[in-house]
Amino acid sequence: MAFEFELPPAPTENIKVDLGEADIVRRSASTVPQPARKLTEVAKLIDVSKCIGCKACQVACLEWNDKTERIGFNYGVYDDPVDLTPESFTVMRFTEWINPESQNLEWLIRKDGCMHCEDPGCLKACPAPGAIVQYSNGIVDFDHDKCIGCGYCIKGCPFDIPRISQVDHKAYKCTLCSDRVAVGQGPACARSCPTHAIVFGTKDEMKQHAAERIKDLQSRGFKNAGLYDPPGVGGTHVMYVLQHADKPEIYARLPKDPKISPIVNLWKGLTKYAGLAAIAAFPVIGLLHYLVSGPNKVEPKDEEDAKRLTGSR
Amino acid sequence: MAAYDVETGDAVHPGDPVVVDRYTAGARVNHWITATCLVLLAISGLALFTPSLFFLTALFGGGQWTRTIHPWLGVVLFFSFFLLFVRFWKANLWRSEDGSWLAHLRDVLTNQEEKLPEVGKYNAGQKVVFWSMSILIIVLICTGIVIWDQYFYPLTSIEQKRWAILVHSVAAVAIICVWIVHVYAAIWVRGTIGAMTRGQVTGGWAWRHHRKWLRELVTGRAENRPTGAKHSG
Numbered sequence: 174m175a176f177e178f179e180l181p182p183a184p185t186e187n188i189k190v191d192l193g194e195a196d197i198v199r200r201s202a203s204t205v206p207q208p209a210r211k212l213t214e215v216a217k218l219i220d221v222s223k224c225i226g227c228k229a230c231q232v233a234c235l236e237w238n239d240k241t242e243r244i245g246f247n248y249g250v251y252d253d254p255v256d257l258t259p260e261s262f263t264v265m266r267f268t269e270w271i272n273p274e275s276q277n278l279e280w281l282i283r284k285d286g287c288m289h290c291e292d293p294g295c296l297k298a299c300p301a302p303g304a305i306v307q308y309s310n311g312i313v314d315f316d317h318d319k320c321i322g323c324g325y326c327i328k329g330c331p332f333d334i335p336r337i338s339q340v341d342h343k344a345y346k347c348t349l350c351s352d353r354v355a356v357g358q359g360p361a362c363a364r365s366c367p368t369h370a371i372v373f374g375t376k377d378e379m380k381q382h383a384a385e386r387i388k389d390l391q392s393r394g395f396k397n398a399g400l401y402d403p404p405g406v407g408g409t410h411v412m413y414v415l416q417h418a419d420k421p422e423i424y425a426r427l428p429k430d431p432k433i434s435p436i437v438n439l440w441k442g443l444t445k446y447a448g449l450a451a452i453a454a455f456p457v458i459g460l461l462h463y464l465v466s467g468p469n470k471v472e473p474k475d476e477e478d479a480k481r482l483t484g485s486r
Numbered sequence: 487m488a489a490y491d492v493e494t495g496d497a498v499h500p501g502d503p504v505v506v507d508r509y510t511a512g513a514r515v516n517h518w519i520t521a522t523c524l525v526l527l528a529i530s531g532l533a534l535f536t537p538s539l540f541f542l543t544a545l546f547g548g549g550q551w552t553r554t555i556h557p558w559l560g561v562v563l564f565f566s567f568f569l570l571f572v573r574f575w576k577a578n579l580w581r582s583e584d585g586s587w588l589a590h591l592r593d594v595l596t597n598q599e600e601k602l603p604e605v606g607k608y609n610a611g612q613k614v615v616f617w618s619m620s621i622l623i624i625v626l627i628c629t630g631i632v633i634w635d636q637y638f639y640p641l642t643s644i645e646q647k648r649w650a651i652l653v654h655s656v657a658a659v660a661i662i663c664v665w666i667v668h669v670y671a672a673i674w675v676r677g678t679i680g681a682m683t684r685g686q687v688t689g690g691w692a693w694r695h696h697r698k699w700l701r702e703l704v705t706g707r708a709e710n711r712p713t714g715a716k717h718s719g
Contacts, residue, residue, distance in 0.1 A: 342554075466595060467597070476504070480500070484691065
């Protein structure tokens with residue numbers, strides 16, 4: 174069955190919110206009981222070959238999330254803002270790339286933003302219980318009431334996505350419009366995309382749709398066209414169709430094999446357990462030593478010797 | 487003999503018992519400011535280090551406040567410890583007797599003082615604590631600044647921040663362990679805590695644990711008495 178681009182119209186009555194606490198499969202710095210039901214995994218598919226760089230998605234994102242980007246600075250490039258900010262959860266990254274085989278100038282426009290990893294590094298690094306959650310449909314969301322603004326999520330993220338607001342000192346990123354998805358809608362960016370470069374559906378549907386697009390691209394000479402769904406982070410719930418999937422780094426440094434940094438794993442793994450064990454062991458060793466050797470007391474003879482030395486008698 | 491271990495304010499008062507001035511009021515205030523910061527830093531740091539201790543953030547007014555206060559406490563500790571360092575570094579220089587003292591660690595731990603070499607104001611164990619603290623505090627302030635995102639975020643890459651936070655947590659664990667040794671030694675070796683509360687120890691304590699220092703104080707005092715001038719050299 175071919176993929177339907179159009180999502181159902183927004184509900185206006187009998188709105189049923191079908192995504193909540195009970196669907197959380199992972200919760201930062203805490204554990205959750207296994208949910209009773211498993212939601213179908215969703216995904217956003219961004220077809221870079223279809224993107225015209227209009228930035229409608231950026232506008233829709235600001236609009237839906239009720240954010241206002243500051244008046245920026247013109248750096249002489251199309252990227253605006255030049256990087257993700259606590260307000261702009263998504264930005265178009267423009268790359269002018271000369272294909273060494275065809276000598277064609279290719280304008281690669283990648284919509285950057287949270288990839289909604291199946292194995293989220295941000296969630297792993299977060300020290301605040303419940304500040305980052307993952308739902309069974311794959312959406313990774315921040316709970317700002319619980320965020321403490323430490324920036325550990327930035328260190329955990331393999332894609333350099335979260336940004337800390339200097340206004341309220343909390344971390345912000347794309348929510349995959351979890352509030353829209355909860356009522357059966359797709360993300361605002363997908364809704365706004367005039368070329369259907371951004372589409373949203375179940376992860377299976379998106380993979381099928383991507384396969385058709387890749388076949389089309391390959392038939393038109395892009396022999397390395399492929400899907401970006403990196404296995405190093407367990408796959409992502411935001412995927413790209415890339416004309417040159419063998420070289421993701423040409424798309425504004427999209428990582429080739431992203432995974433949670435081994436430094437982060439060491440910090441959140443061995444260091445934590447060995448560190449706590451050491452901190453617990455030292456007082457125990459002290460107590461045992463005290464029980465065996467007893468206190469080291471100054472004896473009357475020591476005081477006498479001191480008096481003799483100082484000529485006190 | 488050069489009075490390398492005698493610091494400003496150290497003095498011996500003959501009597502029954504003999505009383506020895508070990509720390510000036512300034513040194514004690516300096517020490518306790520540092521100590522308070524270290525304890526608060528350990529508590530707030532552990533709260534952010536492991537989810538099982540996150541509840542400790544409540545002591546600081548919640549997670550946001552803990553995240554805000556922790557680095558500032560670190561700054562206060564750094565400067566406070568720096569003053570302690572200036573006061574104490576000279577008496578903590580490694581001396582020939584320190585090696586043989588360490589070689590007798592078994593006798594140290596079994597309270598057999600009589601088998602140990604005479605030591606100055608600090609024994610080798612105290613010196614190890616002093617230098618460990620000094621090095622770890624430098625490591626902690628440097629890595630701490632790298633991960634102090636509110637003010638220093640643009641100065642380093644994310645990869646550098648990852649390394650910084652790993653090193654910061656390992657150094658923090660180490661300094662907490664050193665601190666436990668420091669506190670335990672003060673409790674185990676009776677008569678020590680008075681040095682940092684009232685500033686004084688008994689002559690017997692000084693004779694038993696820091697005989698070389700006591701001898702120097704007595705000799706220095708005797709030598710200085712006629713002129714009142716400080717012994718130099």
